[in-house]
Amino acid sequence: MECQKQRFSLPDDHHYVNCAYMAPLLKTVETAGIAGIQRKRRPWEISPDHFFEESHQLRDLFAHLIHTPKAENIAILPSTSYGLSTVAGNLDHRKGTSIVIAGEQFPSNVYPWRQFCARHDCQLNIIEAPTAPEGRGEKWNERILDAIDASSLLVALGNVHWADGTLFHLEKIGARAHEADAYFVIDGTQSVGALPLDVQSIRPDAVICSGYKWLLGPYSIALGYFGEKFINGIPIEEGWIERENSEDFSGLVNYSDRYQPGAIRFDVGERSNFILVPMMIEALRQLRQWGISNIQAYCKKLTGELVRELRPYGYQIEEPAWRAHHLFGIRFPAHIDPAELNQRLVQENIHLSLRGSALRISPNVYNDHEDLQALLDVLTDL
Template sequence: MTEEFPLAPDLCHLNHAAVGPWPRRTAEVVAQFARENSRQGSLGYPQWLGVEQRLRERLARLIAADSADDIALAKNTSEALSIIAQGLTWEPGDNIIGIRQEFPSNRIVWESLADRGVEWRALDLEASTDPEGDLIARCDARTRMIAISWVQYASGLRLDLKRIGAFCQDKGVLFCVDAIQGLGALPFDLASTQADFVVADGHKWMLGPEGVALLYVRPELRDQLSLHQFGWHMVEHCGDFDRTDWAPAASARRFECGSPNLLGVHALEASLSLLEEVGMDQVRERLQARVDHLIRLIDARGFDLLTPRELERRAGILTFRVPGVASDHLYAELMARRVLCAHRGGGIRFSPHFYTPMEVLDRAMGVVDAVIHG
């Protein structure tokens, strides 16, 4: 698998929770797309649209959706969440249940509804030993939605979506899942989670580019989201430019107002082809082996593990702290020594992927040793 990731040999890439590298096939597809465009213009546009359709099909399979028609392509997670938040009809007194430690995209979008009288109720994960139960306990008769990330971006905590989804289904509460830190790292099953909305950008664990994101809306809810962006691409009879009457597309394309990002589409479709070839069960097993290895290395050094140890509570993120060492200083030194990581949640966040060589993990921890003992 290393042939698909020709990363510089002196680089320890442990930052898939931020921006992942492209596989070789993705870089080649993008280069070919650029060459074709520069030589033939848009002559191949019908074939480009075929790639777009294949991407929708791959994304549908990735989350186990019923149809590619259920998949919209947004620009990013923030746009996808905004389509949901601004599309639903809210009443003063409604509330949304979320998490205080969320990435800003999954906080600001709900806080923006305050001027409509909608309350965002945030659970403090640091004060919770049962996050699912505490999220559920915050619900009342005016709760319209639980909106959470599948995997927390800083701590790496993975939530039990099945438990939350079952509660929401039983109580008639909408369930919105930001899956950006899980899709591409772990298998996802839409039926068992019972999510009404799933969003995720492609540039992290899916190994694609920035600028293309998944937006899933349960088909029964599609026409309940009011539209705030309009254009030629979101209408039912897309391509019939002389037609004067129009209606939003019945499919999820109704959420895509204008021209698609076909460069990004080609890249993400190629990256997902690799994940499908490997198989998401294999991706999960290989990634878990690497996270397990990192945990052993961290424990052997007496560092503080900030990510849950339980297998069912983590995905690909591992955050740790070195006692007596400022994490911001350690982060700066690691980056200067080409250990690509992140400073999150008061610690150092490592996020390998399924293909990351074990020796890269050993070498990265060796660099940590050199910094703190240096």
């Protein structure tokens, strides 16, 4: 796979290596958004079919991306927190007394479980990372596996840790969760779109993913997969479009207590967003054309030299088997001042994020060797 920078509107004098913060828009995605705005000029051209057709396209594309044959298991959401709150509202609290999460997870994947535990006298079991750098990722995975037992109600993780890219081996963790008869829920926001995920092999009960990062879509739209444990659940909202026969606009006052099939019941109100949905469709079409495994391979090839060159300078980077290539953290030698580092990065127009104790590196297909070389020059000079 070659660099795809020409498909984005990125200036040559800026080095944006920060997709984990927010992805830039593809030109085609931007065009779809503008067309959506312009469509609203002539509302008489928006037919009842438009409320459904594009939503179905979006479900099909995301279902293909995560390898589920049932597009009706996909819900259109406004955010990751909305999707995880939907999960929290449909947990059977009688099935266990503890919820297992990783330390320092993103807040959207913490607050719903804190509130659930407070309401149901459940224990939030936070598995912190090892402090020693040697074998950190492997030992962290072992700690999580050891924490899952017969008392576990839910295991909620990302595929990678959002701050430093530590890779959580979902097949092993998911298998342990299933053995314990626990729910298994994945926040895919920092992985889906750049790291392959197959729900048929991992068998999660839910996968929730914001659209504005690795899915290359706009802000304020997310997508969720809901498995059989949740498929008959209760949504956060009781909207009209999620109800049976809502396609018949003339019969909307024939109120129905039956939902549309599958996870469509969990859709956010006004899910047929005529700006955001077409943008998300264009982004997923492009990801499908590229292939997610090709994106991960490109990031691996792109960052290889950076990782090799930094190790002799005392920078700490997780071993490849226990981190992602599209998102990973660099921890500094003791003498480096993070404030000075940040100032140098700003001066050189290098856009990254400091998250916790790590400088988070998150390239994508629009990055090239010059972007990584600019970063390498700053880090080795310091």
